[in-house]
Amino acid sequence: MIASLILTCSLIFFCSYLYGFTITRPKNFPPGPPNLPIWGGYWFLLMANYNFVHKAIDVLAKLYNSDIVGIFFGNTPVVHITGYNLVKEALTRDEFVGRCDIYVTRYRSMGELLGIAFNDGDYWKEQRRFALRHLRDFGFGRRFSLTEQLLESEVKSLIEFINSVPHPDDHDIHGKKGRVLIPDLFYGPLSNTILHMLVGKRFEDKELRTIARSILRFLRSTDAAGRALNITPWLRYFAPEYFEFSIIVSSQNLVEERKKTFSDDHYGDFMDTFLSKMQKLRNEAVILESLRMDPVIPVNTPRRCLKNTTLGGYEIPKDTTLLISLWNANRDERVWKDPNVFKPERFLDDEGSLLKKDNIVSFGGGKRLCAGETFARQTIFLVLSGLLQNFTFEPVDGAPDLDGKKWGFVCDLPAFWVDAVSR
Numbered sequence: 001m002i003a004s005l006i007l008t009c010s011l012i013f014f015c016s017y018l019y020g021f022t023i024t025r026p027k028n029f030p031p032g033p034p035n036l037p038i039w040g041g042y043w044f045l046l047m048a049n050y051n052f053v054h055k056a057i058d059v060l061a062k063l064y065n066s067d068i069v070g071i072f073f074g075n076t077p078v079v080h081i082t083g084y085n086l087v088k089e090a091l092t093r094d095e096f097v098g099r100c101d102i103y104v105t106r107y108r109s110m111g112e113l114l115g116i117a118f119n120d121g122d123y124w125k126e127q128r129r130f131a132l133r134h135l136r137d138f139g140f141g142r143r144f145s146l147t148e149q150l151l152e153s154e155v156k157s158l159i160e161f162i163n164s165v166p167h168p169d170d171h172d173i174h175g176k177k178g179r180v181l182i183p184d185l186f187y188g189p190l191s192n193t194i195l196h197m198l199v200g201k202r203f204e205d206k207e208l209r210t211i212a213r214s215i216l217r218f219l220r221s222t223d224a225a226g227r228a229l230n231i232t233p234w235l236r237y238f239a240p241e242y243f244e245f246s247i248i249v250s251s252q253n254l255v256e257e258r259k260k261t262f263s264d265d266h267y268g269d270f271m272d273t274f275l276s277k278m279q280k281l282r283n284e285a286v287i288l289e290s291l292r293m294d295p296v297i298p299v300n301t302p303r304r305c306l307k308n309t310t311l312g313g314y315e316i317p318k319d320t321t322l323l324i325s326l327w328n329a330n331r332d333e334r335v336w337k338d339p340n341v342f343k344p345e346r347f348l349d350d351e352g353s354l355l356k357k358d359n360i361v362s363f364g365g366g367k368r369l370c371a372g373e374t375f376a377r378q379t380i381f382l383v384l385s386g387l388l389q390n391f392t393f394e395p396v397d398g399a400p401d402l403d404g405k406k407w408g409f410v411c412d413l414p415a416f417w418v419d420a421v422s423r
């Protein structure tokens with residue numbers, strides 16, 4: 001009798017605790033799903049769309065009919081932001097320039113928060129200022145000054161490579177003369193362009209491919225929400241393969257290896273070339289439309305709210321994570337006509353010149369705007385136009401399936417073979 005009374009009381013206590021936990025939210029926190037045990041509202045994000053965080057965010061925004069949705073990942077308050085205006089506001093307000101301490105990112109850099117992209121505070125300011133000051137003349141942080149000859153010579157080598165008989169070392173990306181694996185083909189040349197500017201030296205494409213693949217494996221193994229491993233890191237002990245912890249460990253090893261072999265005797269050798277002509281070319285409009293419809297990073301690198309504040313009429317407590325959907329803002333029908341239709345001409349004025357302002361938010365914004373934006377835009381333009389002037393590309397086994405796979409922090413292409421047919 002006493003035992004069953006204790007059991008009933010414990011059950012009532014547990015249920016009321018669970019109920020309280022489920023519905024408790026900060027005052028005037030944005031509407032959103034309830035908090036379930038362990039992963040909080042993350043369960044609902046997974047249910048809304050298991051493969052793509054940006055699509056899951058869209059589903060919840062529609063469900064709650066709000067551009068801002070509040071959710072909890074475990075105990076951490078998180079807000080999802082959609083709609084062009086609110087996205088722009090969140091990207092540019094100073095109190096939202098913090099970054100989150102993501103478990104997998106910290107683990108990857110041996111328990112520390114290093115670099116620019118995943119840091120905030122004085123360390124971030126100093127690193128960003130230093131990088132932009134020293135790389136300004138090489139296509140970072142302002143227009144022009146990119147090493148045009150360098151990119152052109154990489155494109156020339158690519159064309160020769162595609163037209164050559166494959167070397168056994170390159171069979172992973174070069175099936176036969178004219179047959180190449182996309183996007184892996186670009187890893188070596190594009191990494192080399194950046195490295196050449198940084199350290200004045202070219203590296204073996206094969207070596208760079210290994211590094212680029214490892215970085216991409218890491219970026220695909222987590223997403224802007226940090227995945228389950230971020231909320232419950234102890235899962236790494238139970239199913240490291242399933243929760244992709246093994247990939248993080250292998251990325252960590254790679255960083256350690258590079259630190260051992262790194263030598264700093266190759267600095268210098270920067271070139272200074274103008275690329276203003278690209279601004280006038282119509283082909284860029286196609287690139288802009290691709291960047292708009294499929295931003296490489298569909299949900300911005302998570303931001304952290306630095307103090308209690310309000311956004312969209314709701315209270316946002318300090319340390320809330322902001323998941324800002326660039327994908328949604330780029331397709332907001334309040335800003336873009338026929339947002340789901342591929343229309344490069346939307347970026348051209350009546351004379352066929354590029355519009356001065358493109359309104360795309362694929363590179364984030366405000367004080368944390370992508371440091372490589374100018375460089376990335378110019379590189380994409382030069383490499384694509386160089387290759388398309390020489391070849392038409394035909395997929396060997398049809399177009400790759402973009403929807404059938406779980407994607408991570410970046411939404412890039414799964415590797416697929418193409419035949420490059422000379423023009």
Ligand code: HEM
Binds near residue numbers: 116368370
């Ligand atoms: C198509 C190519 C690229 C896209 C779509 C892209 C997009 C982004 C986005 C969305 C962010 C977050 C910005 C924010 O929080 O508001 C970012 C940050 C950053 N990007 Fe890029 N990026 C690209 C290429 C590059 C390249 C080539 C570099 C350098 C070589 C680069 C360097 C950085 C850095 C250093 C940050 C961190 C900035 C900070 O947190 O202060 N990006 N990028």
